[in-house]
Amino acid sequence: MRFKTFEKLSIFLFSVFFLSCDQDYNTLGADLVGDETFAFLGGEDKSSSVTINDLDLGPVQSNNLPINHLGLLKSDYFGETTASFVTQLQLETAEPVFGTGIEVDSVVLSVPYFSTKLSTNTNGRGIYRLDSIYTNTKDYYTDFKSDKLPTFNLEVFRNNFALNSYDVNDITKNAKYYSDQESILNVVVGEKLNNAVNSNENTNFKPNQAEFEKPKVDELTQKLLPIKYNPENIAERLSPRMRLHLDKSHFENSIIKADSRHLISNSAFVDYYRGLTFRASGNGEVMMGLDFKKGDVTIHYKQDKADNKGKEMKTLVLKMTGNTLNVLKHSKSAAYSSALSSDVPTDNLFLKGGQGSIAEIKIDQALIDDLKNKGALVNDASLYFTVDPNFVNSLSSSNKSFYYLNPMRLYLFNAEKTRSLLDYTNDITKLTNFPKKDKYVHGGILQKVNGKYMYRIRLTDHINQIINDKTGTYTNVRLGLAVAESIYITPEAQGLSAISALKNTTNILKSIPSTTVISPLGVVLGGMQGENRVQFKISYTKRN
Known part of the structure; x- marks a missing residue:
């Protein structure tokens, strides 16, 4: 009892x-x-x-993680960590068919940040706070304004290292790649791809909390309509995201003009193109947590209409849904x-x-x-x-x-x-x-x-x-x-x-x-x- x-x-x-x-x-x-x-x-x-x-x-082991980090973070107690990233690219639609007279208009890499929408202003624009952003710039945490964040050097290259799905010595087991495999970052092809004039996309990169306003396309001219003083020309409002303009000629030569056998399936494409490498360096102290699998590379191009009366705008989307690796270089205090x-x-x-x-x-x-x-x-x-x-x-x-x-x-x-x-x-x-x-x-x-x-x-x-x-x-x-x-x-x-x-x-x-x-x-x-x-x-x- x-x-x-x-x-x-x-x-x-x-x-x-x-x-x-x-x-x-x-x-x-x-x-x-x-x-x-x-x-x-x-x-x-x-x-x-x-x-x-x-x-x-x-x-x-740091391959195929649900969240990956990119950037640099320093600590008096723990030392300095530099996080870089490698991902395969995959065709959103395999075996694409291209027309004639193709002109690549732009190539945009986009990865959404983790963010919280706080409000909407009188112009209809969303006000956001970025999440999973880490920095020793303590003033940033007073109001979470991204303009207070430091910058770092971000380089994007075509990767030429095969990230296997299965262990080459035992195909019944998944492949394992480790955080110290820094040499993979150097297995690249060609020059830096994020070579835009705007240094915010490369040598002075930092996260931006602004909502992205996607403009409409003029049906006659196939050009983007101005939105600065014309909110009616906004086709879509998207949450804050990393947006990098990549080298147009590279993607025209490597993707649009590629042998069709490389684009017939994703296994063929991954074997051919591999993917992208993101390298972080510099003195800036900001680290971003990102779900890269929600990101993509979109090739915007024009081609002749079927009746040969002008051009039409088309897109080819490459998804970041393949194998990935987060490389973490840690210098201990x-x-x-x-x-x-x-x-x-x-x-x-x-x-x-x-x-x-x-x-x-x-x-x-x-x-x-x-x-x-x-x-x-x-x-x-x-x-x-x-x-x-x-x-x-x-x-x-x-x-x-x-x-x-x-x-x-x-x-x-x-x-x-x-x-x-x-x-x-x-x-x-x-x-x-x-x-x-x-x-x-x-x-x-x-x-x-x-x-x-x-x-x-x-x-x-x-x-x-x-x-x-x-x-x-x-x-x-x-x-x-x-x-x-x-x-x-x-x-x-x-x-x-x-x-x-x-x-x-x-x-x-x-x-x-x-x-x-x-x-x-x-x-x-x-x-x-x-x-x-x-x-x-x-x-x-x-x-x-």
């Missing part, structure tokens, strides 16, 4: 906590960080039963290199996305055995991680700059099998209009508690699963803690496509969740020592 009473009380307390959390999150709206949306629930401090250390990932090479527990943990680092967590088997012997029912088991205050200060010219440069979420996973924990699977909580904060009972979300920035992650179900197992199926595996871009880019949600192999494996770690590869951010946490050390707390009931 006593156990049933406690069980009812636990359910009631959890319901109160759940509702209060839900209320807090709804009032947060689009804020990235809330104040004290969780509380320390007490329980026994078992921090001494946990061992944590940094793991340098080295090169990570001295402090970061030192932390990763140390075998001694330190005051800090360094977690970094991309070709970065995770933390390996081991729970003492003696604690597991003790809970088993007591017949314990664990009501709550949580890990608490505190962001190093010095790291917070280094990012904060304002609260906004810290919120956007610090990872919103950490992800705890089974490091031996690259799987989510049972707590992740069981948590079905959702936050309306903000899916990155779903599964908030399991946690791992950045929060502010008593003036400190923290992450709390529940592993209650994971611990109960181990101590209640009678078959030996569920064991005390080592855990991994990583920066996460999205809580849904996991093996459970997306299968093997959400797992990235390591080039340099260990006895324990062979792969990592791709969600950490696609995050450019890093965070410094308190380690095993000091005032901000990691805490592990457990509350449990002994069964009668």
Whole structure:
């Protein structure tokens, strides 16, 4: 009877906590960080039963990621990352038929940015804020105006490296390419393609938050109609996007005038043309997260009408839906290199996305055995991680700059099998209009508690699963803690496509969740020592 009473009380307390959390999150709206949306629930401090250390990932598998990065980002704590990109091109329509008298009018590369529409002005133009833009220009985060962003040198070339779909040594396995394969960026054909006079499209490139207004075409002259003072000539309004004018003669000679056998199918086309290489360089500090698969290259050309009475405008679209590779060149800072090479527990943990680092967590088997012997029912088991205050200060010219440069979420996973924990699977909580904060009972979300920035992650179900197992199926595996871009880019949600192999494996770690590869951010946490050390707390009931 006593156990049933406690069980009812636990359910009631959890319901109160759940509702209060839900209320807090709804009032947060689009804020990235809330104040004290969780509380320390007490329980026994078992921090001494946990061992944590940094793991340098080295090169990570980075082909065919759902999100890729392009640009440069510097950090006093982590060093400098340069992200470049390679993609195959594919024909939107295979075996195109061209007429006579062809004149290429323009060739435009277009990739939409992640963005949020804030409003519409009196002229009907949409006002946008760009998302997934990262920069150390902290003033940018005060109003998110793209004119405050620095520039970098962007070069686009025809790629001549074959990105295979399958392993050449075993065609039953998918091909793997790694973040350190920088030599692929140099396997190109010809000169730079984005050679427009406007330097904003090459040597002084930066993202632009302006809505793109697509003009109508005059049916008689087949020319674009002016839209500057003629809004009626706007055919379509599109969200902000990267738009680069590419070399017309290259695409006329390489595509329009290509042997028709190269255009008969996409397999033939990819074997012939390969795709594009995007190379970033310079001193600008801005990194863009992009879904290149939504991008394309459109060749606008004129050809003779069938009746030979004038010209008609046509387009040929090349999609970026083939195989891809994100190349990440990372130059570590001295402090970061030192932390990763140390075998001694330190005051800090360094977690970094991309070709970065995770933390390996081991729970003492003696604690597991003790809970088993007591017949314990664990009501709550949580890990608490505190962001190093010095790291917070280094990012904060304002609260906004810290919120956007610090990872919103950490992800705890089974490091031996690259799987989510049972707590992740069981948590079905959702936050309306903000899916990155779903599964908030399991946690791992950045929060502010008593003036400190923290992450709390529940592993209650994971611990109960181990101590209640009678078959030996569920064991005390080592855990991994990583920066996460999205809580849904996991093996459970997306299968093997959400797992990235390591080039340099260990006895324990062979792969990592791709969600950490696609995050450019890093965070410094308190380690095993000091005032901000990691805490592990457990509350449990002994069964009668």
